[in-house]
Amino acid sequence: MSTTAIEFQSVTKIFAGRAALDGFTLAIGAGETVALIGPSGCGKTTALKLVNRLLEADGGAVRVLGKDVRSEDAVALRRRLGYVIQEGGLFPHWSVAENVAAVPRLLGWPVADRRRRADELLAMVGLPPGEFAARRPRELSGGQRQRVGVARALAADPPIVLMDEPFGALDPIARTALQREFLEWKRRLGKAVLLVTHDLREAFRLADRIAVIDRGRVRQAGTRAELERSPADAFVRDFVEQGMA
Amino acid sequence: MSGFPAYFWERRAEIAALTGQHVVLVLVSTALAVAIGLPLGIALTRRPKLAKPVLAAASVIQTVPSLALFGFLIPLPLLGGIGARTAVTALVVYALLPILRNTYAGITSVDPATVEAATGLGMTRGERLRLVELPLALPVVLAGVRIAAVVSVGLAAIAAAIGAGGLGVLIYRGIATVDNRLILAGALPAALLALVVDGALGWLERRDSSWRTP
Numbered sequence: 001m002s003t004t005a006i007e008f009q010s011v012t013k014i015f016a017g018r019a020a021l022d023g024f025t026l027a028i029g030a031g032e033t034v035a036l037i038g039p040s041g042c043g044k045t046t047a048l049k050l051v052n053r054l055l056e057a058d059g060g061a062v063r064v065l066g067k068d069v070r071s072e073d074a075v076a077l078r079r080r081l082g083y084v085i086q087e088g089g090l091f092p093h094w095s096v097a098e099n100v101a102a103v104p105r106l107l108g109w110p111v112a113d114r115r116r117r118a119d120e121l122l123a124m125v126g127l128p129p130g131e132f133a134a135r136r137p138r139e140l141s142g143g144q145r146q147r148v149g150v151a152r153a154l155a156a157d158p159p160i161v162l163m164d165e166p167f168g169a170l171d172p173i174a175r176t177a178l179q180r181e182f183l184e185w186k187r188r189l190g191k192a193v194l195l196v197t198h199d200l201r202e203a204f205r206l207a208d209r210i211a212v213i214d215r216g217r218v219r220q221a222g223t224r225a226e227l228e229r230s231p232a233d234a235f236v237r238d239f240v241e242q243g244m245a
Numbered sequence: 246m247s248g249f250p251a252y253f254w255e256r257r258a259e260i261a262a263l264t265g266q267h268v269v270l271v272l273v274s275t276a277l278a279v280a281i282g283l284p285l286g287i288a289l290t291r292r293p294k295l296a297k298p299v300l301a302a303a304s305v306i307q308t309v310p311s312l313a314l315f316g317f318l319i320p321l322p323l324l325g326g327i328g329a330r331t332a333v334t335a336l337v338v339y340a341l342l343p344i345l346r347n348t349y350a351g352i353t354s355v356d357p358a359t360v361e362a363a364t365g366l367g368m369t370r371g372e373r374l375r376l377v378e379l380p381l382a383l384p385v386v387l388a389g390v391r392i393a394a395v396v397s398v399g400l401a402a403i404a405a406a407i408g409a410g411g412l413g414v415l416i417y418r419g420i421a422t423v424d425n426r427l428i429l430a431g432a433l434p435a436a437l438l439a440l441v442v443d444g445a446l447g448w449l450e451r452r453d454s455s456w457r458t459p
Binding site: 052054075076077078079083085086087089090091092093102103106152 | 358359361362363364365366367368369372376377380381
């Protein structure tokens with residue numbers, strides 16, 4: 001059993017003749033939270049989508065739990081990875097409970113198990129199922145929708161969770177509350193998390209390590225202390241200074 | 246106009262029979278148009294390059310005057326001839342465009358973020374279509390069916406010209422004999438039928454989209 005949850009090995013991804021990722025190398029350990037951060041267009045979301053094969057690499061390899069993602073069936077792979085997107089990406093025609101139980105439904109769980117799991121997760125993300133299970137996404141606030149998005153990602157108990165700007169669209173109060181709870185969930189569940197964000201404070205707050213990305217490459221990956229004390233180059237130093245200014 | 250209700254009442258048996266024929270023409274042709282237009286519309290969303298020419302071709306067919314189309318169809322084997330079958334063929338041709346166009350528009354207008362979420366969670370293409378895209382497109386698809394059905398009620402009246410039966414029979418007879426009461430005896434039930442079809446499908450549409458406005 002490998003202790004590496006996700007591994008990018010000199011990955012290249014070309015969009016319309018331009019390299020979005022160019023020699024992108026990074027490893028995320030089991031139970032570790034790594035944030036991808038960098039200016040917009042740096043390739044951080046592209047990197048995330050290579051993990052669940054919403055995009056395919058043009059060169060190099062992406063491995064999940066030691067296995068090259070290209071050797072696996074994309075649908076089966078995605079069902080084993082939690083996926084949280086900005087503003088939740090909930091299905092508007094389904095109730096909150098149905099949204100949370102989406103992956104268990106795809107996996108063919110019996111209805112009663114699905115319902116129990118949805119209730120359990122809604123309670124965990126601070127949405128009492130008695131009050132929220134039957135509601136539609138439209139009837140929720142942005143923060144509540146994002147909680148449902150997190151619950152949905154965790155429904156089938158995946159060892160790895162991918163989060164794409166999960167708290168980016170929230171007001172500062174809701175964002176702070178969710179960030180605090182994220183740390184609580186992380187402690188309880190021990191998942192490996194790959195998190196894309198454009199907010200350095202959020203990255204420092206939530207992640208064990210932060211990968212600073214520029215033009216499709218990891219400039220430096222390290223803890224907050226490492227990035228602040230010994231930046232690898234001028235770009236990382238400026239990025240960290242500006243991000244915390 | 247005096248005594249029209251009595252006139253109408255005297256002919257109630259014939260009017261009822263012709264209304265029945267009319268309803269059958271509309272139901273059969275709309276059902277066939279859904280059976281062809283819905284899968285074709287879905288197929289177009291998977292092959293966007295084909296969408297434009299196919300929708301354009303369907304629009305062009307729509308511009309052929311209905312009476313001329315009935316005429317063109319008469320000499321055709323299988324689909325044509327004199328009678329209800331030819332009428333159904335023509336009605337299907339006209340009903341196809343709104344259903345095709347709305348199916349295409351309904352599915353392509355589903356929020357790309359929702360579609361990507363469905364894919365990212367691990368839905369197959371079929372699951373995504375069945376569980377997400379079609380349900381979200383349904384109000385738009387139903388609006389297309391509604392337009393198709395209402396237009397068919399009016400067009401089916403013209404189909405009496407090629408011996409298809411229906412309420413058009415009374416209207417043509419009224420025109421031939423310059424008898425307004427006879428024209429009304431056909432036109433009034435046809436108008437009512439259009440209102441009923443419109444109301445019923447409109448109700449379905451609203452019921453289905455109730456999740457949008459909780």
